[in-house]
Amino acid sequence: MKMVQEETRKGPWTEQEDILLMNFVGLFGDRRWDFIAKVSGLNRTGKSCRLRWVNYLHPGLKRGKMTPQEERLVLELHAKWGNRWSRIARKLPGRTDNEIKNYWRTHMRKKAQERKRGVCSPPSSSFSNISSPSSTVTTVDSMQFKTGKASFYDTGGRDGQVMGMAAVHEENETVGYSMDDIWKDIELSEENNSLMIRPVCEENTSNFSCASIIASLSLDYPWYDSLWSIDDFEEESKMINNLPSDQFISSSNEYGKAYLTG
């Protein structure tokens, strides 16, 4: 890899850069990003380093498909908070705001398109696969928004809650697809696709499990514990009573080698 010293690097990170960043985060912690960017010689902005760490290198990250529980939680929390991705992400240990945002955009855009196309077709087809094929979202009875009619592709904006509600009012008449309907379709989908469940870790092709990586890290990097707020984890994991902890740890990480060698 050729490091360009003159100008700030952009674009995809190389494995060497990742290792370098890991090492410097190990030395200086995950706060002083601008400093890390400078002293590491990465020629990246502090922001870029932070993003790479938070969205990709952080040892606590989960990988692989969203579980049905997570999907459900995302739907619930988005209905509650709008596009407050980081806030939503805090309720899903191991998932980043970016990941959730991407997930939402991908899936909800699909639904919106289907809904557009499906105006003249039976509703059962328009939302029959609200979540990914692996989805087995179960009935949700505690949904606060169950009676509301929300825009699926809403976005809430910065003030998600308010904007979300505004969207509800705005689109109430023209769209008319309630969360109630959505959940009905989810249930239908569950019935139809219950045989398609795939374990989260199915994609684990690496020889290095997160567990071993984390174990290794906690030895090599005493700072690790403080990086991902354990208190937050424990407290907020209580909310996600259906998320087994081993699932959190065991998903794959293709950069395991980098961790172990870095």
Place this chain on the structure above:
DNA sequence: AATCAACCCAACCGCCGGACC
């Protein structure tokens, strides 16, 4: 086998707010 469309996701950008001087 080739092509195209849809999907996925990493990364960037701009804005905002808090901390510090």
Place this chain on the structure above:
DNA sequence: GGGTCCGGCGGTTGGGTTGAT
């Protein structure tokens, strides 16, 4: 109190991958 710096957040984009035709 005002200015600057920097981290955090939400929105957007573009490239790679996958699946359908």
